[in-house]
Amino acid sequence: MRVQERIIEGLLWLSAVITILITAAIVWVLLSESVRFFSEVSIIDFLTDKQWTPLFAEKHFGILPLVAGTLLTTAVAIAVALPIGLTIAVYLNEYSPGRFRQTIKPLLEILASIPTVVYGFFALTVVTPFLQKLIPSLAGFNALSAGIVMGIMIIPMISSLSEDAISAVPRSLREAAYGMGSTRLQTAFGVMVPAASSGIVVSVILAISRAVGETMIVAIAAGQQPRLTLDPTVPIETITTYIVQVSLGDVPHGSLEYRTIFAAGITLFVFTFALNNLSFWIKKKYQEKYD
Amino acid sequence: MSKKNYKLEAKDLNAYYGSFHALKNINIAMEEKAVTAFIGPSGCGKSTFLRTLNRMNDYIEGFRVEGDILLDGRDIYAKDVRVDELRKEVGMVFQKPNPFPKTIFENVVYGLKIQGLKDKRVLAETAEKSLRQTALWDEVKDKLDKSALALSGGQQQRLCIARALAISPSVILMDEPTSALDPISTAKIEELIFKLKNDYTIVIVTHNMQQAGRVSDYTAFFYMGELVEFAKTRTMFTSPKHERTQNYITGRFG
Amino acid sequence: MSKKNYKLEAKDLNAYYGSFHALKNINIAMEEKAVTAFIGPSGCGKSTFLRTLNRMNDYIEGFRVEGDILLDGRDIYAKDVRVDELRKEVGMVFQKPNPFPKTIFENVVYGLKIQGLKDKRVLAETAEKSLRQTALWDEVKDKLDKSALALSGGQQQRLCIARALAISPSVILMDEPTSALDPISTAKIEELIFKLKNDYTIVIVTHNMQQAGRVSDYTAFFYMGELVEFAKTRTMFTSPKHERTQNYITGRFG
Amino acid sequence: GGNNKTEEGTNGTVSENLTGSIQIDGSSTVYPITEAVAEEFRAEAPDVKVTVGVSGSGGGFKKFSRGEIDLANASRSIKPEEADAAKENNISFVELSVAFDGLTVVVHPENNWVKEITVAELKKIWEPAAQGKIKKWNQIRPEWPDKEIHLYGAGVESGTYDYFTEAIVGKSHSSRGDYTASEDDNVLVQGVSTDPLALGFFGYAYYEENQSKLKAVPVDDQNDANGKGAILPSMETVKDGSYAPLSRPLFIYVNSKATARPEVVEFVNFYLDNAATLSQEVGYIPMPEEQYKEQKAKFQQFASGSAKK
């Protein structure tokens, strides 16, 4: 019995440790190539140069434009998905009848399961022309359309997971709030959402991660022009777009150009690492415990 | 019509959880500024009835009410009644302590804040007053900004009572409010109930016969979803009309 | 050494939640096949002490124990003690009813099933026996396969007691087991406790002085984490040594 | 079903009882031709499992030089470092050209000012020095309007881009960076067809399929040896070499070790026998008949040469 418990715990432990091994493997793959990259390109240039043209005749290796592009599309996506997703979660939980929720949730989850290639073409062929009617100066490839569509795609990540978190808050808390004469809105945002905050933050982290790492939509609809800008109406390039572009393309493996994708990859990795640690810290600090 | 000034009345009230008939044809009229106690064996419907009095059961799927409940003569289940205002009028304290996962202070002033009150001084004064009323002030005054969840069960329940008092409702419903309290706190709460009934109408569910005897003016005895007997507490405890009541009160039940 | 056969002993016991010193130097010896009641004001550490007796606090982060607790003379915090076996020996009933989200039947036989018992007949018999002991059988016999969560609070708590009895431990710890029960069920439980002490050692936390008086052979009075007085219940209730105890028992506390 | 012979029928005979498998990977440009050949080959030799991947010419060469695949599709010639990698793994290979692709310069159909364009003008537009400077149509030809020019072109990593820069700017991988690039030519079609100020370039097949939405621009290489004046891309002009310099050959590379296997040899022969019809069918331009013969001879020699080793 005791041995069995030990074995089970060991197996569970092993499963958890596998995640470290995966990370180690990823870091190893990224590092081994980027170390060679940084032996040829100074890290200062990499971080401060405002141009990214490693594949052109006049080479610049400044990652900033790609980072800006990534942040821009992600920001647009979150600006769309967070308010809508959270509203849906609260609405489903506090306002709508149970059966409605049970049908709507899976329906919305479909949004997350549509292949991103399809979204990309939707952004390019439907959303962009539509937005161009509103913003005539909008370029054919732009961060705005890609971001909006990406936002739509990640709505269910936020809405479903946040809804789960909210509905896990004990009923007695909701009763206490209603018993004090709270409206549904006050109950939701004054009591339920704060009590579920750790779950909600997790859902947003997952959504941001998904947005940062999303490839096909931005590759198709946001353009492939590295540009240091915060203007969402012009073509930009994200880190992921660059990586997929190079790995699908024609660059000889083993060359400096090829290693740029690992340098870009490790940047993305560091970037998400910082982001996750920040949200982790926030979560730790503000997490409310209840029984 | 009734000559007396009834605060709360139930008329031909029936309540159902889905197909389960939880309250059967309840007729009762509760006097203003008096304490009415609900007693009866476990599962007889005391909590259910109490919760229909401020429509807390609205949120339970499948729950359904027939008949009328009148607060100051107005049907609380009427279309134009606002539940949130009803609940400010009819406060509630629950069986299990349910403080918000916020600070102690935030818990007490929650009701005021959601009404839009922002004046810091008023909030602080009300908080202190309510916490004193529930004999909690001395224990928590140094940790008002600590999480309410770190309090012991008894302290939590007293906090919930303070929270309900802070919005000064005219009716206070209490579902076994002292079942998680020690005798000292219980005594203080009972004292408080005594004081409060000068201004408030109080309905209390209790399992403690002594408590019912001590605090209530009227007692209602429920059994299997029916209101068996309703009378002045003294009358009921000394000369109950129904044998069942008698058996229950004296503990010879079952 | 002690001549008597003590079932449970605490020696120089100190307990901490992080830096909060919750139990201070407790020394107590509880007799076999007797009922010991823990009384004291809210937050004094009764539950904390009770939960150290079957190491339920092991799972609370930052909780720490110093000193010894002996069960049949063996330190339950010793390295070679297996908590799961300890808990089969020392059963527990909690303050808030906590049935599993399973059927009533599954709740009662859970303890047996995890011990590997599969015989349907034995399971059914034990379930019936335990449910009868807690006066629940007649109420639930037709819905054994229904969810335990649909029961009322009182029914739920009785179910939890039945569940603890089903694995026939030698010690039963009860943390205000009747605070959510009506007098009839309470009386039945008290009766049961009376019967059980012929075979079991029982430790009960209660706020109800009457209950302590009725069911217990010994009473321990806690105050602010300290064991103020421990004596035969009769002795304590009639002639307490300490003034604090006296005040508490007579309700003149505070 | 894939087992049916095509209506046109295929050339050459293949022994029916061949077995084994052939792994092909590489260029996305060449993919449709190889796919078509594989499909037809299956009708001849149903027990040979031919798989074709798309990982770009570069990706294909990487696997090829490791010996992971038998054939590599490529829209450019192998680079020295890629060839070295193959040599390290003891792989020798042969390059066989299988068809032409005509890069087409296109504008929006409503563009009524561009009638033709010279290679020199294209260079002026696309060379690195143009970046941030050449921004209006009238900077190219004064008579063209004073309006912005919006550029669309192949992704920097594609064989198409390589070839275009080589042919126009004179140096591979050398161009301005401020244009809208996409790996996917349909995306470029979409871009140009909705932008009246656009000028772009991509593979001929994409133009051919979208003629109603696009306008091709005749290109003048100012070299009368290749036909006089500006020339529009078409089957004929590409095939006869007059559409210069924007037509490029497409290749397959064959691994020496694989030629020891009869199914591979049969497949490559089958490929060269049928490339003319099949490449045209999927939107590319076949080479002249005699060139296929040459390629076949080249392969025969290579195969027998490596068989001796």
Added chain:
Amino acid sequence: MTNAEKNRLKDKAFQVFGVFCTFIGLVILAIFLIDILIEGLARIDWDFITSLPSRRASRAGILTAWAGTLWILVLTSVIAFPLGIAAGVYLEEYSKKTRLANFLEVNIANLAGVPSIIYGLLGMEMFGRVMGLGGSILAGALTLSLLVLPIIIVTTREAIKAVPRSIRDASYALGASKWQTTWNQVLPASFGGILTGVILALSRAVGEAAPLIVIGALAYVPFVPTSPTDEFTVLPIQIFNWTSRPQADFLVNAAAAIIILLLITFILNGIAVYLRNKWQKRVKW
């Protein structure tokens, strides 16, 4: 206007906004579906589903693509779910709040943020080259397993976290061991939430194209894979391939293939939703 009226107004306004938000997602979804159905539905017939790929749009089918997708799904589930749920359980129920646990936690959040294309690079190196699996189904499934693992772990943990302490207390007090408590109480009670994570993970895996392209999933596979070591293609790659063809007919094929892909997702989601609702009904407190 009194405060109460203001509050009620806000309440109503939010309700309207909530309905609006809920439906905006659904309306866009509807536009998608209708658009794709109009384009692709007519193309779907028995031949389309049972034919091998072809250069002719009208003759090309998706037999190998959907077979590959099913293979990948089944293998990914078999590999990732036990692993993910086990890791989630370990972290939530077993691990003390040590540095290692903290590190693991951040680590997993980070893994969730690693873009799929990087998993492709990893899979290519680790499974394709080092383990010698090449572009096989197994290599693809392993790669996607790594990709969905963090999603499963994070949602498993959240679901487990929502199980009240008192349930564990009750179980421990009856002498249950940690594993018995986990297996008999915690996992059943949190199964609904875990399934939600699994739904999201599955739908992620089924739509992925980029990492599979990198590890070398193929575009033209004229046979149905019969073992995990076979080469394969999947629906998203087939769709991606078709949408980048010059001939407009292939776009119709792509739309038709999207319909099939969505159908597969819907069926999977449907099963999971059904299970989830069933569990949720049983587990309520």
